[in-house]
Amino acid sequence: MIPLLGTAWHDVPGLLGPAVWETARTVLIVMSVVVLVGGPLGLLIFNTSPLGLTPNRAVHVSISWIANLGRSLPFLVLMAAIIPVTRWVFHTTIGFKAAIIPMSVAGVAFFARLTENAVREVPRDLLDVGVASGSSRWQIISGIQLREALPGLVAGVTLNVIAMIEYSAIAGAIGSGGVGYLAVNYGYRRFDNNIMLACIVVLIALVQLIQFSGDRVVRALTR
Template structure:
């Protein structure tokens, strides 16, 4: 396979990977951010202590994090079909990507929020701020650099997950590497997909680090 044949395949596969990762990241942040906040707020000593509920929530998160992605992807096939109407293709793969990333990101959000000094929260409470106001105006703004760093780590993990999804017809760079690089013994295709993935991860990490530093300085 020459470059003229490989370039269009790489272009399409990279676009599918970006589509999967972009949508999964959006849904992961929308679901994982409030979940991470809940793990902190409902903990012992939190703004609204509900230790039993927090323990149940934490157990669910831990179960989600403990499953290897390939196992999770197969286990929730009925749920994927229910949500996406199919189990193959880039649209379908957004479902297991999101389900696999939400618990992971929620724990990163929890860690970032716990790094906020208790004196800042106590000062807000002393001024009469309610729980919702403390979360929105104190905890989240103070933790944004850590949250952005967590989003960056999650996106990089999603790139790896999306490549794994290619092994079951998910499309993207992983699918290209399997169908052309592995099954057809096209070594240049395998090398090209690896290079594209490395470049993609480096760009994501560099951008995430830059945004986190800017927020930290502010």
Template sequence: MNERLPEAALETIQMVGFSSLFTLFLGLPLGLLLHVSSPTGLRPSFLVHRALGLVVNVGRSLPFLILLIAVIPFTRFVVGTNIGPEAAIVPLTLGAAPFFARLVENAAREVDPDTVEAAVVMGASRMQVVTKVLVPEALPSIISGFTTTIVTIVSYSAMAGSVGGGGLGYLAVSYGYNRFQTDVMVVTVIVLVAFVQIIQLTGDFAARRLDHR
């Protein structure tokens, strides 16, 4: 068995972990702003909603491999290189954040309008409605969406690794495919499946615990 497997697994965890964190920081406010600026939101704005929607739709429509190549200059500017796990975090975040933002928007849309209206009638500001009503009520769905997003990032990370991003994707291509080491390929797939299962089970558990409906 290839001795690089533990190192590759750690690189994948690094890529997925940091990309998920940055995706949360970017996608959550973006998704909430999409909902708030929608025609039925707290502060409807046609221009803001259309502009943000366009950004999100463009980000979601680009195949990840094309995005990975297209943002190479930006990646090099941010981290100083376009290869390795650190470089892969940039396109992973840019690819996942719009996807997560749309899931957040859908989760916020599912919140009972009467609950939001009651908070507004009681004198809550827009920010208070968002932070104390909208987000808590939508949290189970947001967590489910974030879980789905992390699973997507895992698959993206394998693709990024196959073109120089490191991690399990690089190991599978460089050793499992190019050097015909079938055992490396099989173990790599098993490890990736295990990652996805752990992420999904953890996310499902957290969503159930927070769902009081």
């Protein structure tokens, strides 16, 4: 057995730095899509439910079904299954761009559910305050529902960001770049323990930092 040398420690930052930036960029772009699409979708799911402002069974059931679809496949399978869409949009099936589509699909479905849960926690009686004083539907949603659910929504975003970091690492399998790609290509395929260790430390630190900041914001928002 030939002992394999890991990347020298002084070379690690040069590899890891760009990878962390890649991961951050991917997660940031995906999260924008997730909040902008998943949030309204979650509001729609809740408000068309029997407990919502405008119950509508048909809309509720169909959107709920679509959101479940995005969450029912393991991410690796979803990523593979969605390749035709990815190719159609970006004309490529590997790299950073290719990861955006499956991550967004999974993230949107996840955040729709998180949003639904967050607004469900707002007591129905508070919505009635708006209805009884003649507020419009949008005023009730933005002024009461979203405002009261804000701590829950921030907790949801925190959870979702962490899930997206995890997915970005899985997306490393299709060469998306980022910390996950580095860990797979160097740490796993080349038995480069130094890189593997560095990736693990960075990922743990990243996740801890995000969870900590998220909790702080939630606490500041809760009255």
